[in-house]
Amino acid sequence: MPSKKALGYTAAIAALALGLAGCTGGGESGGEGGGEGDALQFGYVFPETGDLSFLGPPQIAGAEYAIDEINAAGGVLGQEVPAILPGDEANDAAQANDAADRLLGQDVDAILGAAASGMTMAIIDRVTGAEVVQCSGSNTAPDLSTYDDGGYYFRTAPSDLLQGPVLAETIVGDGHQSVAVAYRADDYGEGLSASVVESLEALGAEVVAQESYDPAGTNFDSVVQAVSNSEPDAVALISFEEGVQVIAGLLEADINADQMYSADGLNDPELGNSVDSGDPSVIAGFKGTAPAVDNPEFDEGLQEFAPDLTAFQYAPQVYDCAMAVALAAEAAESTDPTVFVEQMPAITSGETECSAFAECRDILAEGGTIDFQGASGPLDFDENGDVSSASIGIYEFGDDGAHSFADYVVATP
Known part of the structure; x- marks a missing residue:
């Protein structure tokens, strides 16, 4: 069976037809993005509102920072990259679809996002079907x-097949052997919880409860009760903002914060204030995992670019998305997504390592091949468009409820 990332014969013919016709706009056969001579146009679908809105600012800043650096180096193929076009996913499928449709109607060449896996599932057919x-x-x-x-x-x-084992190892490494898992019933919760459960059991821990819940619910008493009744010595909570209510319920059920673990969906520096604005220290000892990288140089540069930014989660990863797209366009000598898409894996697996846009572009211009080293680490896109390794951070909340990263682990399949 061919790789899902292999472009079909018809797509290749469509791209050739576009080049021969000198087409610069979107059409059925050539996608809805720009043509060979157009400036590279980005759009984003990020959570500007809704229960994941805390993820919006760092992702938007990461994208804008990348574009700023690209333009400071002369743009893509000698043209300045226009301002990124916005779209709000709002953690709502209908709104995410509306955002994607508006961006496609504006002839974007690449869409950054969505932030939530479920929102990507809502828009991916529309976006990739348009050959963007x-x-x-x-x-x-x-x-x-x-x-x-x-x-x-x-x-x-x-x-999450990479993150799940790290979370399980963190829990077991702290001496816990009896674990309850509570998770939101969606693509994110089900995928990560399954990975965590499998990894916990492989490490010899007993999973005493697996409780799913409706993320759109307003009352989580039944989940809290089921977890409490299983008498675990640790709880793995796979949730987004609604997890604040579950944490509060578990605390009332005499499960301590240092028995609780979560993942990237609750990696929010303001989590303590959300649980108890009068006493953020109630979550002292709470731990979790999240894709994160120890890259102070990037953090400092981003902070200088966006001085008001208070959280950095996923900013380097989004920055890398924008950089990879721009370098693929340089390698293909085209801003047409049906053409430069074939270069996306290639620019992460060439002969010469490089990290800055200008450096990588110059190597390409001299006929070389590049192995782009991103702000989040080596990308090495595989045949599925996944990274082959990643840095996973282990975060924790201290005695005063302050958030910090205690360690970073490189995870591989």
């Missing part, structure tokens, strides 16, 4: 690895 490149810096659902996207979807965040 989609790259997410935060999608982690395992199902996206084998999704039939025609070769147009990539992600710089690792699959």
